[in-house]
Amino acid sequence: MQNVASEVDFHLHTTASDGELTPTELVEAAVQAGVTWLAVTDHDTVAAVPEMQALCSRNGITLVAGVEISSRWQSQDIHVVGLGVDIGQPHFKDHLxxxxxxxxxxxxxxxxxxxxxxxxxxxxxxxxxxxxxxxxxxxxxxxxxxxxxxxxxxxxxxxxxAVAKPAYVKTDWPELEQVVNWISAAGGVAVLAHPGRYKLTRTKLGRLVEAFCAAGGQCLEVAVATHSPDMVQYLAGLCVKFGLYASQGSDYHGPSMRWVQLGKMPPLPSCCRPVRDIL
The missing domain is CATH 1.10.150.650 (DNA polymerase; domain 1)
Incomplete structure (x- = not known):
């Protein structure tokens, strides 16, 4: 299963967090890549969303307001993407x-x-x-x-x-359940970001997904540029098992990460329900 071009990319970063491209440059790159649905998901900020709304509209791209929020589950740093959030919701702004x-x-x-x-x-x-x-x-x-x-x-x-290296600092992030609640209260869909990237056994990853569901999470990122074919199929199976929707995203940060390209990721398995259906 190779990464293929997709018209959908629901995990992208800009210079508003740790991406290399400005919002304008990201939209230009999306046009070149043939992406027609995108979500900007900067880390713990929605600062790029207002600028991108007008840019995407002019280029015929459907923009989903998003964010990638850091959380903690059983001492493990876990990222949760919020898709379709109301960026002006007062409590949500306070949390960010x-x-x-x-x-x-x-x-x-x-x-x-x-x-x-x-x-x-x-x-x-x-x-x-x-x-x-x-x-x-x-x-x-x-x-x-x-x-x-x-x-x-x-x-x-x-x-x-990197983790355990001399300058690494562990952060006291909020609990996974709290972050899912923030996203839900802001009218968004909570998505467990790149589950295959955490250093967890399959058994513990299954427990994470179970805890995410119990917290009110609705979707898994299944098709991610760095997910292996086996992981894509495993996550698709978890979506079926737990009744979750599936998302797809490159997690593109910029051209220096040559192994990750905007709009390119494994295809979603046919058994999955795309999260776009509920956005």
Missing amino acids: AAQMQRRRLRALAMGERLEKLGIQGVFQAAAAIAPQGIPARPHFAQALVGAGVCKDRKQAFQRYL
């Missing part, structure tokens, strides 16, 4: 503001760890290129490369930023 504060504190702690390792000025450099001055790990990686500490972003993660 709290998430950005958690990100701010994490970034400061990462900068402190790098300074203790003798690497000065990385937080300032990362903050200068990050939206709202709140850098995520890709911004730190870019700053480490710019300072000549690492040869590329991959090395920056391998040496400093």
